[in-house]
Amino acid sequence: MExxxxxxxxxxxxxxxxxxxxxxxxxFTLVRCSTCSLEYLNPRPLPxxxxxYYGEEYFTTRTxxxxxxxxxxxxxxxxxxxxxxxxxxxxxxxxxxxxxxxRRNSLDIGCASGYCVDYLAGRGWDAAxxxxxxxxxxxxxxxxxxVTMGDYLAMEYTRRFSLVTMWASIEHMHRPDLxxxxxxxxxxxxxxxxxxxxxxxxxxxxxxxxRNWRYYNFPEHLCFFxxxxxxKLLERNGLVLTAYRTYGSGVxxxxxLKRKLADRAAKRFFLGDMMILAARKKRACQxxx
Numbered sequence: 001m002e003x004x005x006x007x008x009x010x011x012x013x014x015x016x017x018x019x020x021x022x023x024x025x026x027x028f029t030l031v032r033c034s035t036c037s038l039e040y041l042n043p044r045p046l047p048x049x050x051x052x053y054y055g056e057e058y059f060t061t062r063t064x065x066x067x068x069x070x071x072x073x074x075x076x077x078x079x080x081x082x083x084x085x086x087x088x089x090x091x092x093x094x095x096x097x098x099x100x101x102x103r104r105n106s107l108d109i110g111c112a113s114g115y116c117v118d119y120l121a122g123r124g125w126d127a128a129x130x131x132x133x134x135x136x137x138x139x140x141x142x143x144x145x146x147v148t149m150g151d152y153l154a155m156e157y158t159r160r161f162s163l164v165t166m167w168a169s170i171e172h173m174h175r176p177d178l179x180x181x182x183x184x185x186x187x188x189x190x191x192x193x194x195x196x197x198x199x200x201x202x203x204x205x206x207x208x209x210x211r212n213w214r215y216y217n218f219p220e221h222l223c224f225f226x227x228x229x230x231x232k233l234l235e236r237n238g239l240v241l242t243a244y245r246t247y248g249s250g251v252x253x254x255x256x257l258k259r260k261l262a263d264r265a266a267k268r269f270f271l272g273d274m275m276i277l278a279a280r281k282k283r284a285c286q287x288x289x
Contacts (some may be wrong), residue, residue, distance in 0.1 A: 001043040007176055007223055008233060011035035014042065018211045020218055023053060028218035036232075039200050039224035047174050051132070053220055071113060071139050079115045083167070086196065089245045090278040092163075095192050096123070099162055107161045107186070109179070110169025114140035114147045121145065125163075130155065153178055160188045166195040168274075171221045177233065184237040189281055193239060199275040200224035205249040205266055206273045214250045215273065227275060239279040246272030 005012050014031040017039065022028050031042045045053075069075060087093065096104070104125045108116045111129030113136040120127040129147040131137050140147035148155070153175070164183050170176050187193055198215035200206065206213050215221060225233075231241050249266045250273060252258030266272035 002046050003043045004040075004174075006033040006036060006038055007040055007174065008038040008225075008229055009033060009036040020211055020216060022218040026219075030216070030218070030224075036229050037226060038229050041219055041222050044174070044222055045219050050219075071135075076113075076115055076118075080119050083116055083119055086167075086245075086276050087194075090194055090243045090276055092192070092194065092278070095163075103162050103188075105159065105161055106163035106165065107157075108165045108167070109152050109183070110166060110172065111140070111147055112136045114143065114145040116165055116167060117145045117147060118143065120163075153182060157186055160186055160191070162188050162191045164191065164193050166193075168196050168198075170195060170197050171215075171223050171225070174222060176223055176225075180233055180237045180239070184239055184281070187281065189283055191281070193234075193279045194276070196274060196276045197225055197230070199227065199246055199273050201226045201228075204246070204271040204273055205251065205262065209250070213273070230275075230277065234277070234279050238282050240282050241277060241279050243278040244275065246270045246275045248272045248274040 011033050013034040017030040019027045019029045028041050032039050106120050106125050106127045108129040111117055111131045114129050117127045117129040130152050137147050137149040164187050173179050247267045249262035251262035
């Protein structure tokens with residue numbers, strides 16, 4: 001375990017919110033930065049200790065922090081259905097249409113078993129992914145996907161990418177600031193960056209649940225962003241927000257009328273507990289690319 005300054009602004013003053021039990025009977029404490037309001041775990045496991053929380057059971061056993069067989073075809077279909085909706089909401093398809101085929105190269109960071117890589121490859125992209133979970137990489141490669149096992153921050157690429165994506169991953173990172181900085185460098189000048197993460201704004205469905213919010217999964221989720229502080233992080237690294245949406249409520253049972261109505265409100269009124277964002281480099285926005 002390590003004590004840490006704020007992973008976003010480097011501030012050292014914070015207010016304790018609450019403690020909650022994670023796996024292995026450990027308790028973890030959530031704090032809120034007094035400077036930028038980022039919520040984050042402090043103390044937290046060292047980076048080299050995180051692998052113990054991402055074994056195969058994390059992806060195959062239903063818990064409050066895992067999946068009910070993430071590797072199943074049913075899960076693949078559902079993830080790609082939501083992905084297609086997110087891409088439409090973020091104006092990806094017009095961006096894709098404007099690219100020459102030779103420039104359709106992409107990188108998905110924290111790609112899990114490669115469902116986004118697979119989706120884009122099916123649309124003719126030269127699609128790659130990077131992931132730290134060995135079980136996920138094994139599944140991705142069994143499906144013939146170009147997925148590398150490793151730490152994105154340690155990777156050096158010989159080309160830049162027209163599209164970089166980061167779906168439900170930034171909240172897992174010890175140094176989200178370094179990830180965004182590197183992404184800005186690995187992105188083409190007129191490229192697009194897309195990401196999703198759980199949304200920790202006070203106005204929204206999250207406020208109904210307190211410490212029982214479905215995304216307070218400790219210690220796998222280390223940081224909890226609001227729209228405002230995530231936007232500032234992008235801008236600090238030369239990325240301009242071009243689209244923003246929210247979705248998801250967590251209300252009621254999946255598939256119920258109650259859930260459907262709540263989810264509809266979450267998207268229409270920007271109350272969702274997930275958010276998706278698109279960003280372009282400042283130069284590309286200025287030149288209208």
